[in-house]
Each structure stands twice: as C-alpha cells, then as structure tokens.
Amino acid sequence: MLLIGLLAIGSNDFTDGLNPFIVGFLIVAIGLSLGGTTGYAINPARDLGPRIAHFFLPIPGKGDSNWRYAWIPVVGPAAGGMYGAILFRSVTEGDYSPVFWISTVVVAILFVTLYQLSDKLKDTVYASSEAKN
Numbered sequence: 001m002l003l004i005g006l007l008a009i010g011s012n013d014f015t016d017g018l019n020p021f022i023v024g025f026l027i028v029a030i031g032l033s034l035g036g037t038t039g040y041a042i043n044p045a046r047d048l049g050p051r052i053a054h055f056f057l058p059i060p061g062k063g064d065s066n067w068r069y070a071w072i073p074v075v076g077p078a079a080g081g082m083y084g085a086i087l088f089r090s091v092t093e094g095d096y097s098p099v100f101w102i103s104t105v106v107v108a109i110l111f112v113t114l115y116q117l118s119d120k121l122k123d124t125v126y127a128s129s130e131a132k133n
C-alpha cells in the first residue's frame with residue numbers, strides 16, 4: 001500500500017512542493033488503519049531488531065522469540081513492494097506483460113498456501129492447548 005501510494009503521489013504534478021507532507025500523511029494513515037493488526041510493519045527493523053534483542057537478552061521467565069513468524073516482516077514488505085510496483089505500472093500504463101501475470105499467479109499461490117498453512121497451524125495450536133488442559 002505504501003509503495004502504490006508513493007508511486008501515485010510521484011506520478012502527477014499536483015503534489016509538487018507538498019510531497020513530504022503527503023507522504024507523511026500516507027504513512028500516518030497506513031499506521032492508523034493497519035497498525036493495530038500488523039504492529040505498524042512498514043519497516044522490518046521495527047520487528048527484527050527487538051526480536052534479536054529478546055533472543056539474546058537474559059530475561060528471567062521470558063518465552064520464545066517466535067522465530068516462525070520472524071521472516072514475515074522482512075520478506076513481506078519487500079515482496080509486497082515489488083508486486084505493488086508491477087501492479088501500479090500495469091494498471092497505469094496498461095502494460096500487462098508476462099511479468100505481471102507470472103507475479104500475480106505466484107502471489108495468488110502464495111496466499112492460498114499460507115492460508116492453508118495458517119489453518120493447519122491454528123488446528124495444531126488448538127489441539128496442543130486442549131491436550132494441556
């Protein structure tokens with residue numbers, strides 16, 4: 001969303017001189033709308049740095065650092081940014097090249113696979129919590 005917004009801001013002359021303010025408002029809007037569910041995951045360093053510190057610091061009674069999820073804030077923004085740029089170019093220029101279609105199929109397969117894996121993980125976590133009780 002951030003990359004598509006930035007490309008849209010840069011593609012017209014209306015925003016000349018106002019770009020820093022508009023980009024700031026875009027970041028705040030994304031943070032306010034998605035910050036609660038994603039933890040403001042625009043910057044991978046906001047998640048990866050504290051996770052590494054949590055792993056190495058000797059905090060008594062701490063849980064695990066949840067490394068199964070650690071790759072998502074690193075890979076997600078990079079992959080989403082690349083696909084967002086391809087999608088923006090395809091929509092604005094009408095250039096539906098093979099790169100667009102291949103990347104769209106890859107993203108769709110990835111979403112379906114991750115959705116199925118999340119259901120399996122949810123069932124596993126639920127079953128293990130039931131076994132503890």
